Amino acid sequence: MDPNLGRPKRSLSQNFLVDVNIQKKIVAALSADATEVVVEVGPGRGALTQHLVGAVSKLVLIELDHDLAAMWSEKYRDRDDVTVLQGDVLTIPFWESVEDPSQVHVIGNIPYNITSPIIFRLLERPRPKSILLTVQKEVAQRITAPVGSKEYGALSVGVRSIASAEILFGIGRHAFKPKPGVDSAVIRIVPVHPEPLSLEEELSLRRLVRSAFQWRRKQLKKTLRDHEALNISPELIEEAAERAEINLTDRPERLSPEAFLRLAGTLP
DSSP: OOTTTTOOOGGGTOOEEOOHHHHHHHHHHHOOOTTOEEEEEOOTTTTTHHHHTTTSSEEEEEEOOHHHHHHHHHHTTTOTTEEEEESOTTTSOGGGGSSOGGGEEEEEEOOGGGHHHHHHHHTSSSOOSEEEEEEEHHHHHHHTOOTTSTTOSHHHHHHHTTEEEEEEEEEOGGGEESOOSSOEEEEEEEEOSSOSSOHHHHHHHHHHHHHHHHTTTSOHHHHHHHOTTTOOOHHHHHHHHHHHTOOTTSOGGGSOHHHHHHHHHHOO
16 A cells, blocks of 8 residues: 555544554454445545455445545455445445345444544434444443433433444554544444334434433423423423323433333323
């Protein structure tokens, strides 16, 4: 590889994983076999790619960097099992490159400045079989935070209401070049199949969760009644709370993802 090609670009928040042992550990954690399809978000200089090519039935690379995308397209132009897509994972229709998204594994070392948007993009329908991401350690802790903790919030509920999530292992900042100012963690997210909610119910849940944690210091009764995105009558609030078996004097961090699911299902 040309040493001048793929120099980390600050504009793209690129930090390349250079520790080979950790590269192999991440790919092993994906648990994708030779019959399966993998989508890699942001292959960069190929830290994970080099361990995936030829090990799975099809590999789809999504690379925003024009130079790196061109390099991968040239390198794998004679391989039918590798597809290179140049573009932003947040906007390009990458699922068009696979037959059945529900059987696809997603892997990636993603930019820390847009971690949450990428996660929620990957969790849009249709949803993959599994998602394995290297993210900022604090973000991984927020996603998996216990109910009632300071870190527990809208991100925790947003992910765990439609998927399971677990931190597999941490990665020190020395494993990257350039070295980031934070430590990282590898997190596995497994969407629930079939989806537990209809699309309309999911939108209602997101509105509820977003509103609740915008007013996280207020009791649920006040948020449900007074937040402009909800504005529910007191009579319906009492009825919904009884059916969902929640306490209206609780603040949102006291409600589990399952409780938010129940409450969203009872609200108008």
